[in-house]
Amino acid sequence: MNSRTRAIVLASGLALLAAVPPLAGLLDQPFYLDLVRRVMIFAIAALSLNLILGYGGMISFGHAAYLGIGAYAVGVLAHYGIDNGFLQWALAIGASALVALAIGAVSIRTSGVYFIMITLAFTQMLYYLGISIEEFGGDDGMRLAVKSQFGLIDLNNTIAFYYLVLAILVLFLFLGHRLVNSRFGMVIRAARSNEARTRSIGFSPYPYRLAAFVIAGAMCGLAGALLVNHTAYLTPEFMNWTRSGELMFMVILGGIASIAGPVLGAFALLFLEDALSGWTEHWQLILGPLLVLSVLFFKRGLAGLLFGKNE
């Protein structure tokens, strides 16, 4: 499939997403608006994870940390009566970037299984920190009394919120596309493909990997800010390790090393989860084997099926 056809497929997909609110209104099924919005928020998070996992070869098992930090940035400020959305979201992005810098600075010195375990450990630390702070509801979490305030855009208007999430998703798809094809992107992909060669031609991979780790963390922090506004509830569960695992699954299922892949993965995983859980309470028994089969048979993920060989 050439790049033009790929662009057409991508554009049709986005057009379909743009058509969800009127369709849901027409069919009187507001539930779908809610579901798709939630999926798109996770797609943003998965997309950010894919930058480091798929393109950078850094298998982070702790990416949910930034969902949590983004959510807490919004929730905590709101708790103290600061509901300015620009401030809240700037803090969500900034705090996530800072934490990613700290975690990355340590983790990226390791590789392989150690990297997986150390990113998991850091995120578990944050998870338990969230549980232990009674002021913010401990492990029960707390309600987000007021959504982020932006003046013109009212997040209480479900349709406006929907289109804001879609716009951010499209923006991040575009940013991601520019990033992985830039000089910077070529270096992190090269370092993933062959580290010894990359060092010998003169690149020290560490600063590039760290920068990618921080960018991915910051992007996921924004997804966290969206998520807490979506659920209107702040809970440390956003940082649970199973959440990190789900994000990884979205990336792998959708197809690593393709920018749109994780979006497909998020849709496939969450729709499947929704459909199966409506059908039987033992839905995880069915979802598990399906995921195993998909990893075995679609090595390039759903994006590989749909787009063929990717960039």
Place this chain on the structure above:
Amino acid sequence: MNKVLLEVRGLTKSFGALLASDNVDLEVLEGETHAIIGPNGAGKTTLIGQLAGDLVPDRGRVRFAGEDITALSAPARSHRGFARSFQITSIYADFTALENVMLAVQAHAGSSFRFWSPARAERALQEPARRVLEEVGLGARAGVPAGSLAHGEQRALEIAMALATRPRLMLLDEPVAGMGAEETQRMIAFLSTLKGGKTLILVEHDMDAVFSLADRVSVLVYGRIIATGTPQEVRANAEVRHAYLGEEIAA
């Protein structure tokens, strides 16, 4: 052509009880092609690793153009003018041949903390990369994924990536390994065009390659350099004949 470019003094490296480099002294002159030969297990790859900066020696110093570079990493050495090819082909299999070489150019063409413009479209990277590909005979194969190239072509791509960093010193680890006779001849012919312009350190098993390319040869046995000299001198050296060359020359 008699200035010392690379000076190695007392280089020692052991892995447990195995002494892989035993007090190695080596001088490589600017512009010469210096071959390092030795039987399997003599410590050639360990020595190359220490010269390239991938392995840290236990003792000893490495000086390059008068500067002590013993503590420098491989990327830092690359920016001082080192380049290497690997014994086992080491390329980016998913990238095209052109992209492989463009990356090597990119590493030496300003900052790579650029996040926006597509690197593939940069003419300042493309043009030098194409020139180097032409030089090694891969001009027509620029758009082919490196993983799909024939073995001999991949070996040539290795050399192209090293050349694209515009090095002063090239460490070539068995550049004709696994090549057929015809490909070997072509590679030797190409490497001989580099002679004089660049300083080459050639680690090689193939005696044809060594004796047709090298100005001087050092013989490494059990981690020690037992002789250094012109190919004729080394061939005539009794100790070398005994330790290594004997059987091959007799055969």
